[in-house]
Amino acid sequence: MSETHRVVAILPSDDLDASESFYAKLGFEVVSDHGHYRILADGRGWHLHLNRVPGWPGDVEANPFGLYLYVEDVDAAADRVRALILAPGAPERKPWGTYEFAVSDPSGTLVRVGRVLA
Numbered sequence: 001m002s003e004t005h006r007v008v009a010i011l012p013s014d015d016l017d018a019s020e021s022f023y024a025k026l027g028f029e030v031v032s033d034h035g036h037y038r039i040l041a042d043g044r045g046w047h048l049h050l051n052r053v054p055g056w057p058g059d060v061e062a063n064p065f066g067l068y069l070y071v072e073d074v075d076a077a078a079d080r081v082r083a084l085i086l087a088p089g090a091p092e093r094k095p096w097g098t099y100e101f102a103v104s105d106p107s108g109t110l111v112r113v114g115r116v117l118a
Contacts, residue, residue: 009049010050011048011107015106018106026081027044028048029042036051037050063109067110071114074101075091098115101114
């Protein structure tokens with residue numbers, strides 16, 4: 001994998017501390033803090049930027065953003081956020097060939113965590 005060719009999501013957040021705490025449960029750590037802008041990574045390939053946007057979103061249900069985090073051990077990731085999982089009984093096999101679960105971050109971003117089934 002090339003460090004010079006990749007994509008990173010930049011998510012708006014009204015409460016960077018709450019967002020940072022949420023993503024820490026999934027394995028992210030702050031690698032750079034600029035006050036209104038924080039860069040997070042897990043040291044294994046996940047990268048995420050959080051940008052402070054006061055009042056974002058006005059209605060958490062209206063947040064259009066979503067992330068898909070691929071991980072080898074879906075069950076271990078689920079155990080770290082079990083109380084936040086949106087669908088009872090998840091993680092579960094999906095018809096599109098993944099084993100996954102979904103949670104919502106403090107700003108309403110849908111976060112799916114899973115892996116492709118062999």
